[in-house]
Amino acid sequence: MDIDRVRYFHVFADTGSLVRASEVLHISQPALSKALRLLESEIGIKLVETDGRGLKLSEAGRTFRSETSALLDSWLKIPEKIKSSEKWTPTKIGSFEVFTTYFLGHLSDSLNLEGLEVHELGPGKLEEAIAHGQVDLGITYVPVPKVGVEFLEVSKISMGVFGISKKFSSIDFSDLPFVIPLLPSEGTPSKVIGLDGWPDHRFERKVKFRVTVMGSALELCRKGISVAYLPRFIVELYNKSVQAEFRLSELKSPIPMKERSQSVFIIYKKGSTETTLHRQVAKCLRSLS
Structure with missing residues (x-):
């Protein structure tokens, strides 16, 4: 008919x-x-x-x-x-809080986030989710090799020790009270233990606080209670949203300047083809360096 x-x-x-x-x-x-x-x-x-x-x-x-x-x-x-x-097939991006909290706003300038699913997963768990097809694309600077996933280095971001300058600028590094991520990396082959990427095998630091949420770490830094090892782009975004007296400054660090960077990787399922999402996320990550 x-x-x-x-x-x-x-x-x-x-x-x-x-x-x-x-x-x-x-x-x-x-x-x-x-x-x-x-x-x-x-x-x-x-x-x-x-x-x-x-x-x-x-x-x-x-x-x-x-x-x-x-x-x-x-x-x-x-x-x-x-x-x-x-229209509503969700796009699933996974990472840990450094990127899920602060990178999304930047990503929204070049990517339609409608239908986006954001999965907050630590290193190891993130790679596993991508291998099993639970997440389409991952972002990390603590890559953990897993069967079924591949890594593409797309950028480098600068890192540093940050805190309230008037409180900590005159204090020796060995006495700085650090706040670090509570959740450790799982299965990373390097000797970097924490999510913040600090090279613990080379430089000891005084860890006074451990937190799950980065917002808690920034609050401790804002109050002059601790310092943190953070990506510079995070601090720049944070400083734009607080009064001058609460802004964080970069402090002295034993890590040489040329080594204060983290390679940022896109993680994807082995054998998958490059998509517009891959290219857009990579472009946004490069703009952070």
């Missing part, structure tokens, strides 16, 4: 008038009459009959209308269902 003819028939049945149906369908009355005749010929059933100077549904026409109503409705909704499915 021609679906347009079935639709024309339903409009005629709903309006009860060739004149009104042709107005609704924006076609001429002769064209509508022809379509109804062709539909009757196609299915071999008399659907309409004369009623004075007009037309009305036959008994068979009323049955045909009842039987095809749900089918027509489902047919007409197919394109919208497909569009809706495409």
Whole structure:
């Protein structure tokens, strides 16, 4: 059956008038009459009959209308269902809090975040989620080799020890009270233990506080209670949102300047093809360096 003819028939049945149906369908009355005749010929059933100077549904026409109503409705909704499915297929990005908290705003300038799912996972767990297809794309600077995933270095970000200058600028490094991430890396082959990327095997530091959320670490730094090893772009964004007296400054560090950088990697499932998402995320990450 021609679906347009079935639709024309339903409009005629709903309006009860060739004149009104042709107005609704924006076609001429002769064209509508022809379509109804062709539909009757196609299915071999008399659907309409004369009623004075007009037309009305036959008994068979009323049955045909009842039987095809749900089918027509489902047919007409197919394109919208497909569009809706495409529109709301979530994009799943995974990382840990450094990026999920502070990088998203930057990413939104070049990427439509509608339907985005953000998964906060630590190193090791992040790679595992990507290998199993639970996350589409990961961002990390503490890569953990896992079967089924690949890494692409896309940028480097500068790191530093930051705190309130007037409180800590004159204190020896060995006495600085650090706040560090509570969640350790899992399975990293390097000797970097924490999520902040500090090279513990080379430089000891006095750890006074451990927190799960970076916001808590920044609050301790803001109050002059501790210092933290942080990406410079995080501090720059943070300083824009607080009063001058609470802004953080970079303090002396035993790590040589040329080594105060972290390679940033995109993680993706092995064998997957590069997508627009890969390119957009990589471009945004490069702009942070």
